[in-house]
Structure formats: C-alpha cells, structure tokens
Amino acid sequence: MSSDHPVPAARAVDNLAARLRRRQVVGSREAALETVLVLRQVVSKARFSNIEQLVSLLREVGKRLAEAQPKEHTVGNVVRKVLHNIREEYNTAAKGAAVAPTRNVFSISKFVLQGQPRKYNVAPKSEMTISLKEDDPDDPDSFAKNLKPVLMEAIQDVLDELETVYDNVSKTAKDHIHSDEIILTIGHSKTVEAFLKSAGHYRNYTVIVAETGPSYSGHEMATSLSNAGISTFLVPDSSMYALMSRVNKVIIGAHAILANGGMFAITGSLLAATAARAHSTPVVVCTGQFKLTPAWNLYHEYGALDFTDPSSVLGYEEGPLVDKVDVINPYYDYVGPELVDVFITNDGDHPPSSIYRLVKESYDDEDQHL
Amino acid sequence: MPPKSSAGKEKDLAAEEEVLQAVILADSFNKRFRPLTVGKPRCLLPICNATLLDWTFESLALAGVQEIFVICRSYADLVKKAIRESKWSRPSSGLKIVPIITAKETFSPGDAMRDIYTHGIITSDFILVTGDLVSNIRIDEVVRMHKERRRTNKDAIMTMVVKESGPQHRTRSRGESGVFVLDPDTSECLHYEPVIGYPPKTLARIPREILAEHPEVEIRNDLIDCCIDVCSVEVPSLFQDNFDYADIRRDFVYGVLTSDLLMKNIHCYIAKEGYAARVADTRSYDAISKDILSRWTFPLVPDDNHPGDHAYEHLRGNKYIAKDNTVIMSRTAKVGPNTLIGAHTSIADGASISGSVIGQRCKIGPGAVLKGAYIFDDTEVGEGALVENSIVGSGVQIGSGSTVRTGCLIADGVVLGKDARLARFDRVSPRRDLVDGESTDGEEDEEEWEMVEAHQDSVTSVLGEGSNAVVWPQSHSEDEDEEVDEVESYNNQRLMRIGDTASDLDLSDAGSVTEDESDSEDEDDASSLMNGLSRTSSMTSVSLPDPSVSTIHNLQASAADLEFRSEVRQSLDRAFTEGHSVDNASVELKTLRMASNVPLRRVREAVVEAIVERIPIVESDPSKQRMEIAKVVTRWGPLIDRIGGVDPVETVEVLANHCSQSTRLPLFGQILAAIYQADIVDEDDIRTWHARPSSKGEDHKPGPHKEGLERCWAIGKMMIEQFDEQESEEESEEEDEKKRMKRMKRMKRKKRKCRNRRFLLRLRTSRRVVRKRPMKAAKRRRAKRAVKKAVKKRARRAKKKPK
Known part of the structure; x- marks a missing residue:
C-alpha cells in the first residue's frame, strides 16, 4: 500500500535511522523519545482513508527504524506501543461508548496497584464520538481528518509516559529504601539516579557505587549522588563480591527487559546480580515500561551483547599489542530472570515472572515482528 | 525534519550556517595495488565487502558533510556509475555528490588541487580526504575547532587529523610516514618531516628557530596520518601559486611550514577517540581489514553500520556471517576467528578459513585452506587449494590443489589451472588481450604491459593448465631511465606490501632510532637537528661566538x-x-x-x-x-x-x-x-x-x-x-x-x-x-605580491633559458 505512497516525512525517518545506525542517538530513553517524535510527524503528515493503511505505514516506518539499530530495543517497543494505542483509540472512536467496558479487562498492573487507574484511562475519551466513515469515496481525507486529533493524543500519551518516567519510577522510592540501609549500584542509569535521589529526601542511607569498567560511568554516578547529599562510596568492580555481605539491596538499571523476565544491562550487572544471589541479597531493577521488549533471548544470541570497540580496554596506541591480542568488549550483560527479584517500573512493581503478561498487555500480538 | 511550524526558522538557520563541503581525491596517483587496479579504480576495491568509496562516504556522512566533490581521473566513468548507483545519491541520504573528472595530465594530488582551484567549487572551509578512508572520527568537531581558530588567526589554513598509535602499529605505514613537531599548547604543527622506510631515514632536521620560539615542543614519530585535512579556501589557491607542489604532505605541508614567506600556520588534531586510517597500500589494506573485523572502527562494523548495506551476524570470535541465511556452510568446514563471509557463498566440506574476508557468491572447494586471504566477489577456490595472506580479485578461479603463497595479488578474472604454484609476492593478471581494451592512460599502460610480457620468460611460478594469466615482474627498479620517486621505489614499496616482513632489508627500526641518533649528530651543523634539544641547550648553541x-x-x-x-x-x-x-x-x-x-x-x-x-x-x-x-x-x-x-x-x-x-x-x-x-x-x-x-x-x-x-x-x-x-x-x-x-x-x-x-x-x-615577528599586514601583502612577481619572473626566465 505504502509502496505507491511515498512515506511521509521520509527525510526525518531516514535521518533518525542513519543516526541510530551511526550511534549518534544512544541511550534507551533518548532513542525512544526521538522515535516517538518521528512517528508523530509521520502520522501528522500521513494520508490514509482507513486504519489498515495507517497501521501498515507505521509498521513500515517502525521496521526501518528498528532494523537500523537492533540493539536499541526501545525503538521497536515505542513503535509497538504507538500502534497499540492507535488501535485502541480507533476502536473506541469507531464503536463509540458501547465498546468502552471492554477496557476493564483484568490487568496485572492494576491488580498489583490495587485498582489505581492507569494514566491513559483517565483521558476523557468518551467524548470522542465522531462519526467515522472509512474509505469514503467522496472525501477520502475525511477519515484521516476526523481521526487525527485522537491519534495525536494517543501518541502524546506515549510521549508523556516517556517524559515522566523518572518521576513515576522514583515515586515509590521511599518504600523500597529504608534508613541506614546500604545500597549497591552499578553504572550511571538515569532512572536509578532519580530513584536514589528521591529516596535521599526521606531517608538516610549509604550507596556503594561500582566503578563499572571499562566505561567507568560509575564515577559520574558517584559524583552526582554525593552532590545530592547522599553518602557514597566508589569501589572497584572486583570488590563487589567482598562487599556484598554488608549490602542490603542491589539496585540497578536496565537497557531492555525481555519477556522472560531477563534483561540487558550494562556490563558488570551480571557480576553484581550473581554476587547478590550468592548472598541472597535482593536485586531490584529500576526501569520504565518502555523498555519492555517482546523478545526472549532463549538462545543467548552472541551479538546481542553489543560488542563495542576495544579501545577502552586496550589503547590503540599500544601498537605491537593490537596485532596479537583479540579484545572482546561487550557493552551489555544478559542478566537472567532467576537473578532479579523485582522490577520497579513507572507503572507498579512486578516480579520477573509476570513480565510476559505486561508485555502482552502493552503491545498487540500482531506487532511482535514489525 | 521538524514540524512545519518551525520549518521556516530552521531554514534561516541553515542559510546562516555554511554548507559543509568535502573533497575526495578518488585517485591514488600511484600503482601500489596493481594489477588489482587494472580495469578498475582503486576506490572501487572492496574492503570487508564494501567499496573503499562507500567507506569514505560513510566516514564523511558521519561528520555531517552535505556536499561532496569526488575528483576522479582514471576510470572516471566507473566511479561516476558507482556513485550514481549507490545509496548515497538517493535524496534521502542528505548528501549532494558531484563527481569531477580531471584531465589525464593530473599526476599528483597537487595537480588535483589546482584543478579544484580552477573549478572554483570551494566556497568555504572544506574537508579534504582521499578516496580510501576508513574513519569514524567526528570530523565536524575538527571543523568546528578549525573555524574557531580561524576566527582569531586568519593564517591557520589547515588542520590535519592524526591518530595516536605506536611507532610500530600495524596500521601505520612503514614506507611512508612523517615526523610531526607540535606545540602542545596550541597544537600547532611547527614542522613536518616526511619519512620513508627505505633507505631508512635516521635524521630529521628541525629549524632552530622553532626551538627558540616555543618553550615546549613535541616531536612525534608515533602518529598515523589519517590524511583527513580540514582546509580553508586559500589552500587550493596556494597550490595554484606554487605549481611545484605535488604531494600534500611532502610538498605542501613541508613547504608551507618551512617557508617564512607564506606565514601560514597548520594545526594538528590528535584524535583521542575514534578510528581513522587510509588504505594506502596492500599492507594497510590487510591491517585495516583486521581493524574492522576486530571492531576498532565501531560503530562502523559489519554487523552494525556496514557501508555496503549488507547485514552480517556477529558470532563468537569476531566471525561475521551474512544474515540472510544464504551462506551454505558444510558441517565439517572450520571457520576460525576474525572472518567475514558474504551472502550466497558456499563453503564445502573440510574447508578451513581463518582471518579472512570472503566476498559474495564465492565457492570454496572441499579441503581448501584460506589464511589471511581477502577474496572478492564471485571467486572460486578449488579443492584443496591454499591461499595465504593474499588478495584475490573478483571472478577468479583458483584450480584445485593450487598454492597461493604470502603476498600474492591476483587480478579480476584470472584463471589458475590445476596445481598452480605461485611464488611469494607474485602479481598475476589475465593476459592483455583478455582485459578490456579500454584503458585510460594509454601510453603508460602500453609500456607496463610490454614490460609484463617481456618478463614472461623468466617466470618461475607454475600457472597451471588452461590458465589465462601472466605474472608481473617484481620490481620496476631495473629500468634506470625512468626516474622513480623515492617513495615509490621498489624497496620502499616492499614495506607497504601485504605479508612482507622485509626482514632482509637493512632497516634500523624507525621507532627507536630517534633516541640514539642524537649522539652521533655533528653539533656544528647550522640548522639544528632533531634530538632532545632542551630549550637551554638550544640557546647555548645559538649564542656561539x-x-x-x-x-x-x-x-x-x-x-x-x-x-x-x-x-x-x-x-x-x-x-x-x-x-x-x-x-x-x-x-x-x-x-x-x-x-x-x-x-x-x-x-x-x-x-x-x-x-x-x-x-x-x-x-x-x-x-x-x-x-x-x-x-x-x-x-x-x-x-x-x-x-x-x-x-x-x-x-x-x-x-x-x-x-x-x-x-x-x-x-x-x-x-x-x-x-x-x-x-x-x-x-x-x-x-x-x-x-x-x-x-x-x-x-x-x-x-x-x-x-x-x-x-x-x-x-x-x-x-x-x-x-x-x-x-x-x-x-x-x-x-x-x-x-x-x-x-x-x-x-x-x-x-x-x-x-x-x-x-x-x-x-x-x-x-x-x-x-x-610577523610583518604588518600591509607589508606582508606587499611582500607577497613581490614574491609572486619574483616567482613569475623566475619562471619566465627559466622558460627562456633552454632556448
């Protein structure tokens, strides 16, 4: 369908795809935000006379973006989420209030939060009783014209979720961190940083930050936390196991959460999680729901860890060594579901075993493969 | 693109900001890749299954370049066609690529620069690269620094990008490199001394006033020259004024820095992060292939951002196999680390491959052994053949049981019969009548072919039955009448050959000599010599009676x-x-x-x-x-x-x-x-x-x-x-x-x-x-004019003399 229609805002799509490919957009939230913005442009410029046209268009764009950088899972996630929301909006708009009760299906996150309403449920959609006429021969644009405001709102929902994710995750921080606890963390995850800082307002506790070689992002984390008035220790990665017996909780961030409850996280996370398991220390993962990915990594795909250049391990200036040493420098660790105790998301806390259910709720099945 | 409302504003901003231009010298002006470059320009040779030109475009696109001029000379039509058909000429790539064909008389980068000047295409600061660049350096950052510097100092005409490496790094050219004398504070390049590998150069002369004028000086022999230059508009015109500049480094940089008339400054940008190197010869071809496979060029790696738009899957041990499931690999075939295998390639039983790059649609016969082999598309390697540290062109057939030893270059379309034996460093191409008659530089080629044909009697290699190949002579150094550039001399070229350790050449190792040589220097030489001259000692030598x-x-x-x-x-x-x-x-x-x-x-x-x-x-x-x-x-x-x-x-x-x-x-x-x-x-x-x-x-x-x-x-x-x-x-x-x-x-x-x-x-x-001290502007202008006049006069006089 879209083969005869050029993709609207093609340049923006190509631009983002190129930047993703060249790793000029890095970080899961950054990539997700950029993707939503591009999708919004695509929708606003798209011409369609029925919902299938729009969906296939979005899927095509989404596929291009997701394939441009398969390691940034959030790109695909956001596309799926937007598709999901668009379908939902369309259904409510097309069938009017009659179908509205179907929204009250059982939701695990609602169950966990004991009936607290989800954010996009409160949106006053019941007013949207527009007469939609698909494939109107007289005015092919009327469908798009009528639906677009609703769709934009649906996309805005995703955008809002992304923008408020840190606040929402750290809302419950004080319930997880208690006074005089010792927390171990690794890497410089913005989510974890916000979480710890927010807990710092209420509690007096200590954070041990592992250096997180070879990127040493732990250094920034330690600086940032101690600037916020939290008592912080920076330790080398190697001492993680030795310190684990004194640690009350391990709080780490994630790059992507897989449907089986496992996750990709910065190198060293596996080390921390395994050490925590050995001491039966709880491992808490702070993350936004946009990182939920409908993938399983059942075969431990080797390339999935995203091997970066060796220069942070072995300098390029070490001329004679470069020829003789093969350096393997993975950016991520795969942390299996058995090593994680709980995921704290912007929409409630979930055990690894129920992640598959969350994934099913957030995305439509037909979008699993874009 | 931003939403419509702000599009107008964006346009205004874009108009204010100048378009970033780049010039690619797509011709190499030398013959190091012969005979692979018979019938094909060098920039269209593939490295890791994407042409060098694609890698160059990707490197420039990464830096946000919007307009690229490709200067081509030999096989310009092929280059043009390749550009037209590549993904880069699609409007969505955001690049505007203009191929420019220069005259056949363009024999050096300097000539090409003069051509650029006469075309008048350069409107602002531009990036000058060669058509064989592999880089992931953020050149836009360098351009920004260059522009900032230009704002305060109009004489900073050029910024060279260099990469730190050891003196003996595999990617650093042994045959052709340079000693950089830098001011560590301003990163100004104070002096440049070209260094060639053979005969080994042990002395670098540094003008004394550099030591006198700068309290701190860095003398570095461990930099890879990436040949990425951010130049200002004056640079082509300088080439025009100095008609004897041929090479950009040896003549231009050296000339500008040693001239006290031009009063121009050249700066260096030492890239701390990122990778950049030039495929200048077969040796660096090998090294850069290895660098790509071991991910030094990340994110420009086969499984992520492959310039040829192939998709590869990254497997344990840096093995890359085409992702579309078209590679047929026998269960008993052994694929070692650091290997890249293109789509539609089949590998038969018992074949063993390591450290190699194999193109698309290749057939590797049963029991064949490939070690450090670079095989282009559509090539067949017969049963039990051995290919070691060699580059094999596309469409080549290597007969069963053949042996291709270290350092061989096999041109496109060669057929080697059964049990062929190639000696080390053999260069093989099909016979002349089999190659397309159309060649660009006629006479020169003619001569070359004659030499090749004359050489056939003395060939010791066995080409096998039914072969269509001729073996090229090892060196050109025998013909005395032709004046060979020192860099292109046979012994120096050996240092740039794939697989050649050149252990029989008398080479004092370039890295360590710098220390001992200071003892042997004769102190009474007037221009001060390169040694660890501290400031004080230079002062004493200055105030000699x-x-x-x-x-x-x-x-x-x-x-x-x-x-x-x-x-x-x-x-x-x-x-x-x-x-x-x-x-x-x-x-x-x-x-x-x-x-x-x-x-x-x-x-x-x-x-x-x-x-x-x-x-x-x-x-x-x-x-x-x-x-x-x-x-x-x-x-x-x-x-x-x-x-x-x-x-x-x-x-x-x-x-x-x-x-x-x-x-x-x-x-x-x-x-x-x-x-x-x-x-x-x-x-x-x-x-x-x-x-x-x-x-x-x-x-x-x-x-x-x-x-x-x-x-x-x-x-x-x-x-x-x-x-x-x-x-x-x-x-x-x-x-x-x-x-x-x-x-x-x-x-x-x-x-x-x-x-x-x-x-x-x-x-x-x-x-x-x-x-x-720098003369006043007016004076300088006058001096410049006078120089120009003097140069012209001299030229005129020189012309007259022969009569």
Missing part, C-alpha cells in the same frame, strides 16, 4: 651564495637603472633573502658591494669624485638599513672588507665619510669597528686582502683621529659653553650606552637566521 658561526654560514651557503649574489646584483642593477624607490628595492631584497635563505650579513655584503661598484671612478678630480660618491650614497645608502636589520658596525666592516678586495679601495675613506654624512653609520660605530681585531685583518692570511684591510683600517684610524680633533676643537672653542657641552657630553655618553646595549642585542639576534 661570531666567527665560527659565520664560517659555518660561509661553508653552508657557498653554493647557494653565488646564485644569490648574482640575483641581488641583477635586482639592484634593475633598481638602479630603472630608478625604483628604496622601499621597493628593499622589499625585493627581502624576498630574495627569504627565497634563498641566506643570513642577513650576506645581504648586507651584497648591497654594499652593489653600491660601491655603482660609484663611477673619476680619476682626476677628487671633488667631482666626492660628489659622485655622495650622489650614490644619498640615493641608495638608506637601502643598507632597510634590508631587514640595522647594524652599522657590520656595515662598516663589510664595506672595509669589500673595498679591500676591490678596485675602489682608494675610495674607502670617501665612501666611509659619505655614509657617515648620510647618517648610516655614526662615529661610535666607526670606533667600535676600529677597535675590533678582525677589522685590521689580523685573522687573515697575508696577501692583497690583508693589505687592503690594513689600509682601510689605517684610513679608519685617520678618520677617528679627525673626530677626536674635532671634538677637542669644539671643546676648546668656547669657554662659556663648556658647561653646556659637558651636559651634552653626558647625554651623549648615556645615549651611547643605550645604543651599545641595543647594539649588543642586535648582535645577538643578527647571528641567527631569525624569523622575524
């Missing part, structure tokens, strides 16, 4: 001196006869001095000589003679002080020296008096000169020269006596003015003291060949 320095100058300059003298004489003659103003004459002299790099004293000698010889001798009438002298001296005397430094004592010395050897010896006294009258020298200067032992000719051998000097000295003595007399007369003349006189005297003495101090300073400075 005068005679030794001047003798050295004499020694060194003797050859160039004659030429210089005649030049000066000619230019002064012109000035005298055509009645130039003193200003113009002095500018001309200055440029001459810089052009032939002679010490100031030499100029003074020449000027004094010219003036003295200018004075007509009037035998009979002394008063008329005096008049003539006065006429010449008042007209041209000021020129003596306008040549770039004022040193009256030296003037007197030089005058005496000259007169003593000239027929105008009797005029010495009168001339001295005349220049005294013209305020060119004054009393004290004559006294100082007189007091010097050398002026009496003491250190000269007895002979007419010494006698002359002695006579001059005697005349000087008389003059001084006269001065003394005058003074005492003056003193005695009026009693009541004695007090005033005393005051005057005191003042005079003070003045003398001051002058003495200044004079000492002058002495110190005049001994060095000092690059003076």
